[in-house]
Amino acid sequence: MSDREHASNDGMAVDHHFENADQQYQSAKLGMWVFLTTEILFFGGLFVAYAVYRGNHPEVFVFGHHFLDKNLGALNTVILICSSLTAAWAVRAAQLRQIGMLKLMILLTIVFAFGFMGVKAFEYNGKWKHGLLWAGQYDPHLEDHGETSHEVIGEESAEDAHIEIVTEETIVEAIEAQPAADPNRSTIEPAAEGPAGLAAPDLVAADETEVEIEPANAQTYFSIYFLMTGLHGIHVIGGIGAFAWLLLCARRGDFDGGHFTRVDMVALYWHLVDLIWIYLFLLLYLID
Amino acid sequence: MAEATSAPGGDELVDHTASNDNYLTHGKGILSWLFTLDHKRIGVMYLVAILSSFFLGGVFALVLRTELWTPGQTIMTADTYNKMFTLHGAVMIFLFIIPGIPATLGNFVLPLMLGAKDVALPRLNLASFWLWLVGATVAVASIVIGAVDTGWTFYTPYSTTTNTAVTAMTLGAFILGFSSIFTGLNFIVTIHKMRPEGMTWFRMPLFLWGIYSTAIIQVLATPVLGITLLLLVAERTLGVGIFDPALGGDPVLYQHFFWFYSHPAVYIMILPAMAIMSELISVFSGKHIFGYKFIAWSSIAIALLSFLVWGHHMFTSGQSGLMNMIFSALTFSVAIPSAVKVFNWLATMYKGSIRLAAPMLYALSFLFLFAIGGLTGLFLGSLSVDIHLHDTYFVVAHFHYVMFGGTVIAFLGGIHYWWPKMFGRMYSERWAQVSAFLIFVGFNLTFFTQFVMGSHGMPRRYYNYLERFTAYHQASTVGSFVLALGFFIMAGYLLHSLVAGEKAPANPWGGATLEWETTSPPAYYNFKNEMRAGDPYDLDALRWDPSIKGYVRKDPSSVLLSTGEES
Amino acid sequence: MSEHESSFVHVSSVKLLLIVWVALMVGTWFTVSASNIDLGFLNIWVGLAIATAKAVLVGLYYMHLRWDKPFNSFFFLGAFLFLFLFIGFAMMDSAHYQPDLIPGYSPGMGD
Numbered sequence: 001m002s003d004r005e006h007a008s009n010d011g012m013a014v015d016h017h018f019e020n021a022d023q024q025y026q027s028a029k030l031g032m033w034v035f036l037t038t039e040i041l042f043f044g045g046l047f048v049a050y051a052v053y054r055g056n057h058p059e060v061f062v063f064g065h066h067f068l069d070k071n072l073g074a075l076n077t078v079i080l081i082c083s084s085l086t087a088a089w090a091v092r093a094a095q096l097r098q099i100g101m102l103k104l105m106i107l108l109t110i111v112f113a114f115g116f117m118g119v120k121a122f123e124y125n126g127k128w129k130h131g132l133l134w135a136g137q138y139d140p141h142l143e144d145h146g147e148t149s150h151e152v153i154g155e156e157s158a159e160d161a162h163i164e165i166v167t168e169e170t171i172v173e174a175i176e177a178q179p180a181a182d183p184n185r186s187t188i189e190p191a192a193e194g195p196a197g198l199a200a201p202d203l204v205a206a207d208e209t210e211v212e213i214e215p216a217n218a219q220t221y222f223s224i225y226f227l228m229t230g231l232h233g234i235h236v237i238g239g240i241g242a243f244a245w246l247l248l249c250a251r252r253g254d255f256d257g258g259h260f261t262r263v264d265m266v267a268l269y270w271h272l273v274d275l276i277w278i279y280l281f282l283l284l285y286l287i288d
Numbered sequence: 289m290a291e292a293t294s295a296p297g298g299d300e301l302v303d304h305t306a307s308n309d310n311y312l313t314h315g316k317g318i319l320s321w322l323f324t325l326d327h328k329r330i331g332v333m334y335l336v337a338i339l340s341s342f343f344l345g346g347v348f349a350l351v352l353r354t355e356l357w358t359p360g361q362t363i364m365t366a367d368t369y370n371k372m373f374t375l376h377g378a379v380m381i382f383l384f385i386i387p388g389i390p391a392t393l394g395n396f397v398l399p400l401m402l403g404a405k406d407v408a409l410p411r412l413n414l415a416s417f418w419l420w421l422v423g424a425t426v427a428v429a430s431i432v433i434g435a436v437d438t439g440w441t442f443y444t445p446y447s448t449t450t451n452t453a454v455t456a457m458t459l460g461a462f463i464l465g466f467s468s469i470f471t472g473l474n475f476i477v478t479i480h481k482m483r484p485e486g487m488t489w490f491r492m493p494l495f496l497w498g499i500y501s502t503a504i505i506q507v508l509a510t511p512v513l514g515i516t517l518l519l520l521v522a523e524r525t526l527g528v529g530i531f532d533p534a535l536g537g538d539p540v541l542y543q544h545f546f547w548f549y550s551h552p553a554v555y556i557m558i559l560p561a562m563a564i565m566s567e568l569i570s571v572f573s574g575k576h577i578f579g580y581k582f583i584a585w586s587s588i589a590i591a592l593l594s595f596l597v598w599g600h601h602m603f604t605s606g607q608s609g610l611m612n613m614i615f616s617a618l619t620f621s622v623a624i625p626s627a628v629k630v631f632n633w634l635a636t637m638y639k640g641s642i643r644l645a646a647p648m649l650y651a652l653s654f655l656f657l658f659a660i661g662g663l664t665g666l667f668l669g670s671l672s673v674d675i676h677l678h679d680t681y682f683v684v685a686h687f688h689y690v691m692f693g694g695t696v697i698a699f700l701g702g703i704h705y706w707w708p709k710m711f712g713r714m715y716s717e718r719w720a721q722v723s724a725f726l727i728f729v730g731f732n733l734t735f736f737t738q739f740v741m742g743s744h745g746m747p748r749r750y751y752n753y754l755e756r757f758t759a760y761h762q763a764s765t766v767g768s769f770v771l772a773l774g775f776f777i778m779a780g781y782l783l784h785s786l787v788a789g790e791k792a793p794a795n796p797w798g799g800a801t802l803e804w805e806t807t808s809p810p811a812y813y814n815f816k817n818e819m820r821a822g823d824p825y826d827l828d829a830l831r832w833d834p835s836i837k838g839y840v841r842k843d844p845s846s847v848l849l850s851t852g853e854e855s
Numbered sequence: 856m857s858e859h860e861s862s863f864v865h866v867s868s869v870k871l872l873l874i875v876w877v878a879l880m881v882g883t884w885f886t887v888s889a890s891n892i893d894l895g896f897l898n899i900w901v902g903l904a905i906a907t908a909k910a911v912l913v914g915l916y917y918m919h920l921r922w923d924k925p926f927n928s929f930f931f932l933g934a935f936l937f938l939f940l941f942i943g944f945a946m947m948d949s950a951h952y953q954p955d956l957i958p959g960y961s962p963g964m965g966d
Contacts, residue, residue, distance in 0.1 A: 006863040017405035017482075025864070026924065027408040027481045033927040034473045037934040038511040044938040045515030045545060049530055051942045052541060052949050070887065077883050085876045088867060088917040095866045135535035136527015217536030223528045227519070264919075271918045275910050282902045286890035480926070508937055544945045595937055599944070608951030611944065 007095035012259045025261055032265045036272050039235075043276055046228050050283060053220055063214060064221025065287040067132055069123070073285035076119050080274045083112035087267040090246075094260035099250060102263070106247045109270065113240045120233055127222070134226045138219035228280055235273050242266045310712065314812040325410040326812055330417050331396030332710065335703075337420060338392055341383035342696075344428075348376035350772060353734075353765040359753050366751040370437035371452070373749055377440030382461045383424050385695060386553060389560035390506075391420070391471055393702045394499050396710060398475060400803035400810065401493050403484040403819025403847075408477040416470035419463055427460030439749060441550070444531040444542040448523045455524050458517040465510045465517070468556075472506025475499055484802075485849050487821035490584065493801045494577060494824075497584045498563020501591040505552045505559070509595070513549035516542070540606045547598035555594040557691055558658075559587060561698030562629055565654055568701050569633045571799045572648035573640030576825040579632035586625030593622040600669050604678045612671055619669035626662055630655065645797070646720035650701030653728050657693025661686060664739065679749075682742025688735045700727075700778075707782070708796045712809040713789030719781040726774030733767030793838025798830050804839070805847055818849035865922040875916045882909045 018024040054061045090105035092098075131139035246266055249255065255263065311328045315321075321329055352372040355362045364372070395413065399406050407413050430436065430453040438447040438454060447454050479500050483492065520542075522528040529535030531542040570577040577583065599607055599615030607615075633655065642648065664686040668674050677683060708714055741760040746753060753761065795804040801824045806815050822829065829846065830839040841847065886905045894901060915921045920928045 007866050008863055015410075017399075017408075017410065023481055027477050029923065030480060030927060030930075031409055031412070031473055031477045033931050034476055034507055037931055038469055038473075038507055040511075040931070040934050041508055041938060042511035042515050044941065045512050045519070047938070048545070048942050048945050049519075049541065052538070052945050053530070055946045056949050070890070074883060074887050078880065081876065081879045081883065084879075084913060084917055085872055088872050089869070092867050092869070092872070095864065134526060135529025135532070135537070219529065220536045223530050223535075223537075227522065227528060227530075231518075268918055271913050275913055278906050278909055278913075282886060282906045286886065286902055287899075508934060512941070538949065541945065541949070544941075544948065548941055595940060599948070606952075608948050608953065610951045611948040614944075614947075 007258060007260065012257070012261075028261050028265060032268050036268065039272055039276075043228075043231065046224070046231065047279075047283075050224050050228065053224060057215070057217065057220070059215040060218055060221050061287050063218050064225070065285060067127070067130075068225070068285050070285050072119055072123055073281050076116050077277065077281045079112050079116045079119070080277050083109045083116070084271050084274045086112065087243075087270045091260060091264050091267045094255050094263040095258070097256065097258050099255060102255060103247060103250050106243050106250065106263075110240055110243050110247070113236055113243070116236055117233065117240075120229065132222055134223040135219040138222060225284055228284065232273070232276055232280060235276075239266075239270050239273055242269065309811065310807065310809040311812040312711070312809055323414070325406065325414060327395050327399050327406050327410065327413060328710075328810065328812075328814075330413050331392055331394075333417060334387065334391040334395060334420070337417075337424070338384055338387055341379055341424065345376055345380035345384055346772065346775070348372050348379065350768055352376060353768040355751070356753075356761045357765050359755060359758060360751075367437060369751040370439075370749070371435040374436045374439055375431055378427065378436065378457060378461070381440055381553075382464050383427060385557050385691060386464070386468055387420060387471070388557065388695065389564065389699050389702065390475065390499060390502055390556075391416070391467075393564070393699070393706060394471070394475065394502075394560065397706060397803055398478060398496065398499060399482075400709075400806065400814060401496060401801050401824075402478070402482055402487065403802045403805075403815055403821065404478070404482045405814050407474050408481055409474050412470050412474050416467045416474070419467035419470065423460045423463030423465075423467060425460075426463060427457055430456030430460060441546060442517075442520060443546075444520070444523065444537075444539045445533065447520060448532060455521050458520050462514055462517045462521075465514050468506050469510045472503035472510070475503040476507065479503075483821075484818075485820045490581065491821055491823065492584075494566035494580065494583050494587075495563045495801070497587045498559050498566070501587040502556050502559040502563075504588075504591045505556050505594060509549045509552035509556070512545065513553070516545040516549065519545070540602070543602050543605050543607075544598070547601045548595075551598040551601065552591075552594040554687075554691070555590055557695045558626075559590060561654070561658075561695040562587070562626075564698045564702040564705070565629075565633060565651055567799065567801070568647050568651040568698075568705060569636050570825050571705075571797050571827065572643045572645060572651065573637045574643070574798075574827055575636055575640035576823075576827065577632070578635040578638075579628075580825070583629050583632050586628045589625040590622065593618075593625070597622055597669075600674070603671055603674045616669060616671040616674075620666070623662065623666060623669075630659060630662075645704075646715075646717060646724060647701045647705040647797070649721065649724040650697050650704065653724070654694060654697045654701065657689055657697060657731065661689030661691075661693055664689065677742060679747055680742035681738040681746045681748055684748050685735045685738035685742060688738070693731060693735070697727075697731075700724075703782075705797065706803075707785070708792030709803060709808045709810070711786055711789075712792050712807075713785045714792050714796065715785035715789055716781045719777060723774045723778040723781070726770055726777065730767050730770030730772075730774055734764050734771060735767070737761075737763045737767070793836045795830070795839040796837070798827060798832070798839040800824055800826050800829055802847065805841070819847055820849040822846055865919065867916065867919075871916060875912050878912055879909055882912075 012021040012024070014021050014024050018027070086105045086108040090102055090109065093102035093105055127133060131137075131141050133139070243266060246263055249262065311326055312332075315324070321333060324330060351363075352369065355364050355369050355372065395407070433456060434451075434453040436442075436452050436454050436457045438450060438452070442454065442458065479492070479496055519528070519530065523531055527535070530537040531539050533539060566577055566583055597615055597619045599611050600619045603612050603616070644652075664682070668677055668683060668686055704715070704720060737760045741757055741764075742748075744757070746757045746760070792808040794806065794808050796808070797804075800822070802819055802821065803810075805819065829842055831842055832838075833840045882905055886902055889901050889905065890898065892898075914928075914931075920931075
């Protein structure tokens with residue numbers, strides 16, 4: 001951890017209302033940290049929804065996460081960690097006026113970000129094909145998946161995941177056990193038809209006799225999944241835009257004089273995007 | 289002839305050529321305003337925008353009060369009525385009172401009080417204003433395309449299923465939320481990084497403590513509103529289903545999300561008002577503020593405690609009994625710092641030499657009206673009592689006493705206090721007194737009757753009502769028109785002052801904070817010299833100078849940063 | 856603020872950046888492995904602990920908090936208190952729902 005290298009922000013252009021470059025830089029930094037704080041509270045709302053639903057219906061989350069591929073999630077985590085490295089390196093390059101290195105690091109960060117979005121797109125596509133979407137569009141169908149491997153609960157993965165293998169008989173029992181369907185429970189009309197789940201008999205594919213018991217309201221998991229990863233994805237796209245802008249600035253020579261604040265600020269944002277993903281990966285993919 | 293006189297110390301202190309070139313005249317044309325980075329211009333533009341919103345919200349209020357003149361239909365259908373009270377609430381809250389004092393007076397005064405040239409992030413400031421314009425446009429557009437009838441609280445599942453323009457209005461509010469966040473962010477950075485020489489935290493004017501505490505809430509709470517509105521839009525457009533019981537969701541969770549922001553939001557509304565109060569009470573009592581540190585710390589305490597009590601809006605919603613009790617108990621705690629402030633203001637007035645100028649009339653109104661509003665909050669915070677009072681007119685009266693009787697009254701006091709500084713003109717004191725009186729009388733007539741009605745069982749947001757409430761409703765409606773008259777007169781004399789008012793001196797009231805050390809109106813660069821802070825409440829450092837009809841410092845060099853002595 | 860004060864900003868060395876990167880990769884590997892072992896209710900906490908350790912590394916070194924003014928860290932971390940408050944109270948509330956308080960009122964909620 002070398003302390004020998006230092007950059008100076010003396011000599012940078014200073015806005016008229018600041019007394020010196022340091023005040024300007026520290027103000028920008030504090031401003032960015034306050035903004036990151038707002039992002040924490042913004043995403044935090046979704047973590048609250050996650051915590052409340054998982055706390056009260058853990059079975060929904062245990063069930064739902066089987067449809068996510070841990071390996072793809074881990075790959076995305078690795079991609080973002082690498083992009084954090086390149087972003088932090090970009091800041092170093094800007095501080096030391098290594099413009100070539102700066103441009104390379106910005107470019108790499110953008111490439112990694114695209115990689116992340118690519119993996120996400122692949123995952124989303126898989127979900128969409130099987131109807132595993134948020135509550136309003138939840139319409140799971142297993143029939144046409146003969147070819148895909150990791151998103152199906154086959155015998156092997158079922159054993160790994162300790163899912164109970166059930167027969168037709170238990171499916172029927174499970175449906176009857178659901179309280180909302182019990183006509184004698186209350187005199188109030190049952191709520192509007194919820195989305196049909198995998199346990200409904202007519203959705204069992206002809207060649208599929210092993211199906212996990214789907215808990216009531218399984219679709220909630222996917223609502224939370226799409227909300228959290230979707231909002232995160234929007235922030236990744238925003239980050240790509242910000243880095244692209246930095247690249248333009250670098251090309252224009254804005255950083256030739258050692259004015260690295262802009263790079264520093266965008267990198268801080270990007271690290272937060274990485275941090276949020278670290279928790280999303282854990283909470284959505286690695287449930288057991 | 290109004291001569292450009294010089295204060296002792298000559299032209300070093302106050303640049304008297306500024307009357308020819310001040311921030312209002314520096315740079316001409318609408319683009320120089322729309323693209324300005326000058327916090328003073330941004331503050332003035334916000335003032336125009338926000339007062340227009342107040343007018344719009346007020347029109348909705350008058351309309352709905354007219355409808356309530358008789359039970360049943362008076363001038364509109366029930367559906368339209370639902371839209372009227374929703375729009376009154378949404379416009380008043382999101383367009384007027386949340387940006388309110390910080391965006392207008394805060395933006396204008398904060399850098400001046402710091403002896404600074406601008407806020408820390410002027411471009412962000414302008415962005416905040418543009419976001420307000422966009423958000424307000426979207427919100428107003430939603431009114432045109434079908435309006436909203438859910439109440440300003442947008443409770444699910446009605447808000448996710450009704451076919452009114454909920455999506456557009458919530459998107460407008462979402463954008464306005466960012467405007468609020470950026471303002472708060474800017475103020476936090478400015479106060480941390482741009483205080484002048486000599487201004488330690490405990491030598492800041494209390495107005496800044498209030499603005500700072502408000503900014504903390506803005507930054508921490510508003511993002512939660514953002515995600516709440518986003519989830520609402522997702523629920524409506526995509527059917528995401530986390531608030532819809534039919535899809536496995538929980539509508540009470542929506543209320544948790546909504547009130548986690550909206551309770552701290554009411555402190556975004558009241559803290560700046562209290563901030564103004566500290567300035568007004570001190571200056572117009574001619575006395576140093578009493579209990580400076582208590583007032584400063586209670587601002588921070590209010591900001592932090594405000595996050596602990598949101599569930600008191602949800603006592604009858606289906607919230608669990610356990611949380612009901614916890615929130616009720618915590619609610620009592622948040623009353624304490626507010627009470628501390630009121631006592632300190634009263635102590636400031638004690639044995640002071642009170643001047644009943646217009647700003648002070650508003651400050652005194654605030655004390656009376658906010659006390660009523662705050663105390664009735666305790667009624668509502670008591671779980672068992674709230675079960676009976678929830679969703680009645682008692683609640684409506686309570687929040688109008690604190691938001692209107694508190695925030696708006698203090699806002700008016702602040703406008704009257706800083707008006708000479710902002711525009712370089714004095715207004716008619718006589719007409720200001722008339723207006724203040726009408727507003728005070730009209731306000732109490734409108735809203736005190738509502739306390740009585742509410743405790744007798746009149747529900748809120750009701751279009752129709754039992755015959756026995758008619759007299760109360762009619763009194764309330766009459767009061768609202770008296771209020772309107774008061775505001776109409778105010779608009780009259782304030783606008784008149786802009787063209788024909790007496791030219792204002794730098795320090796008409798005798799304040800000791802730094803904004804009074806520059807011209808009225810200020811030059812675009814604020815101060816000619818580097819400023820140094822003294823005690824912001826050392827009123828004895830000033831004396832009245834009849835030749836300029838204003839106050840001057842006995843020792844002008846005490847606020848100047850002497851050059852050449854510091855290294 | 857004096858105009859003559861020179862201001863220096865810490866520059867991260869390549870070595871530091873890479874060491875942290877390796878630590879983050881190792882942490883990721885740990886997280887995934889831990890999730891494959893059944894630790895019962897501890898799984899989530901172990902996972903959160905590792906994730907938080909990674910977050911601390913990113914925050915301190917990549918985001919420069921180690922060499923920044925302490926207020927930046929204080930403000931950022933302080934926000935989490937409010938988030939935990941929100942999560943905590945919301946969870947406590949839903950955990951104490953009484954769906955059978957009024958019979959027949961919550962047909963979909965009991966189980």
